[in-house]
Amino acid sequence: MARLRRTPPFLVILALALAVVPGIVLAQEEAAAPSGPGLEPVFLRLRYGVAIRSGEQVDTGPGLTYSGLTPNDLEAWAVFYGLGPEWLGAQLRLQREGFTLNREADRVTGGSLWRLSLGAVARRQLGPIVGELGVGYGFAQLPAFGVSSAASPVFQRGGRHAALLGGRLRFPIFQRVTGEVRAELPLSLAAQLPAAEGASSSGFGAGAAVRIPVRQVGRWMGSAVVDYQFVHDSLKADSAVSSGQTLQRVGLALEFSWLDASVAAAQRLGQMGSLALQVVDAETKAPLAGAQVALVVKGTTQAPRAVDAKGQVVELELEPGEVVAQVSAEGYEPVVGRVTVAAGERATLELQAHKQAPTLGGLKITVVDNRSNKPLVDAPVVVNGKELRTNAAGLVSVGNLAVGPVMVRVSAPEFQPVEEAAVVIGGKESEMSVPLTPIKRLGYATISGTVRSTRQGRPLVATLVIPSAKVRTRTDAQGAFALKLKPGTHRITISAKGHLTQVKSVTVRDGEQAIFNVDLFPRGR
Incomplete structure (x- = not known):
């Protein structure tokens, strides 16, 4: 073969x-x-x-x-x-x-x-x-x-x-x-x-x-x-x-x-892994319900998900590898955690969130009379350009103020205005008391000034007559004068030899010191 x-x-x-x-x-x-x-x-x-x-x-x-x-x-x-x-x-x-x-x-x-x-x-x-x-x-x-x-x-x-x-x-x-x-x-x-x-x-x-x-x-x-x-x-x-x-x-x-x-x-589940994640308060260790969790898998950020009432979120299908969890919650600092997910296994991760340091605070202001310590009602209070008025207890409260110093200006009729600095503490309502001092009543006002000629500005010896105050006086050789008048509006007649007479109106308040200068025109020949 x-x-x-x-x-x-x-x-x-x-x-x-x-x-x-x-x-x-x-x-x-x-x-x-x-x-x-x-x-x-x-x-x-x-x-x-x-x-x-x-x-x-x-x-x-x-x-x-x-x-x-x-x-x-x-x-x-x-x-x-x-x-x-x-x-x-x-x-x-x-x-x-x-x-x-x-x-x-x-x-x-x-x-x-x-x-x-x-x-x-x-x-x-x-x-x-x-x-x-x-x-x-x-x-x-x-x-x-x-x-x-x-x-x-x-x-x-x-x-x-x-x-x-x-x-x-x-x-x-x-x-x-x-x-x-x-x-x-x-x-x-x-x-x-x-x-x-x-x-x-x-x-x-x-x-x-x-x-x-x-x-x-x-x-x-x-x-x-x-x-x-x-x-x-x-x-x-x-x-x-x-x-x-x-x-x-x-x-x-x-x-x-x-x-x-x-x-x-x-x-597919055999090829994938899973993750059980819980978010808790760092101080109390209580579940942080309502927190939002966003997972970053293979460089891709998933849509945020809310945790349940136990502060938990479970992702059943995740590609094996490192998973980054980003947590946000109102009033808490953001938290980032990392965990490695293995195929066919469930990884666990607990993230502890710390409360944010408060960035806003409040201020409660009490306005009182410094003589009797009684509250002043309806007193204007200006804080950061915003004006409020005190209530029946002399109080006014301002919220949502930035932490740090703030200027407070308080005024009231018949009282001297006050401007003070207050310090706002985050997460708290600071208190301050502002006593106002009544304005002293002198019962008169002072006006003073000089009478001059419009010709070369030389001082004149002039006569000043104020009928409402029953005042008649003369200036000195330098044309100067000083008068005490009751608060109110007064008509003043000023006359000098060889010059035209003038009539002026002036309003003064109690304790006021006003300057009143007068220039008289010479008579024509």
Whole structure:
């Protein structure tokens, strides 16, 4: 028998990929809570790999044996659930096997072999394990050679139509990494070999895979799959011709799953962490109801949330990492706290808020008569430009004053006005008493002045007559005079020799000292 073998360097590349890729994918995953395989309504698996094949064809000639490795082993596998009951679905599977027969470095013959299967599938979840049973139709192209000669074999294809029975078990391995084992048994309905009138076929397949989730977006999950499959097929014609092969398929696959809503939520929670936060008064340790909390996660500030009556707020879904909590409450200093949230765990944080130092205060002013200490009613009080009046108790209160000194001006009829400085203390109402002193009554006012001529401004000896006060007096040689008058309005007549007489009106108050200068015009000649 002739023996042809092909062992390409792709085997080395595949071995390295199988060793490195799972480690890379696991390194990308964050810690998550353990999770079973779940019940995906839809999944699609796309695989690329190599096939390690060994087989023989026996006929009336010398026959042919072959073994080796071929690349470009492809598979697309799709499963859909929910077409009727949620446990019942359909599946479609398409596989392409590359086949190349070489002698040394020279290609002798080759081609592609296809497998197609479709049918119904049912599943059941038992705890963390999901079991699937399938039944359907399968077609497989199997290798055959038209000339049984070691020198010039010609690649042809045999075929098998079969009813397929299959099963698959999926189970958790570590965290969110899952495994599966599967088996398939074709029950031949019809088979053929090239140039043979009739044929029969048998075989079986078994496989295993490890699925490593890479990324989840909403209900979509993308996974990397390391897949292995063992297949044995045989074809036997009614004549003496028979062909058989053993196939080991190894490959890497991308799997896209549309997760069940509850599973997606559970897996998302497994990837996320949570935070229980409480805000309390730093002095009393009592819960600070009404405080506002804003969380900063991954540099993004969330909208503020109010704590409950216990001063608490719970965030159920947070990305793992450092979370900054910003707390604000009326009458309290802002508080900032930090906590690290781990995936699948709940972090706790207590923030203590300190009361703000008051920035405003009040002032209560009492206005009294300093002789009797009795309150002065309706006395004007001016504080920071705002005028108020005392009540029946002589009191006036002013609020919302800035902390620090403030000027207070108090006045009242018949009393001397007073201006004093008061100090406003934050958060308190300061008190001050302002005693007013009555104005002394002298009973008269004093007016004084000088009488001069408009000609060169020389002083005049003039006569001043005030009928209302029954006063008649003369100025001295310098034209000066000084008079004491009762408070009120008086008419004064001023006359001097050679000058026109003038009449002036003047009003004076008790105790006032007024200046009264007069200029007289000379008479014309």
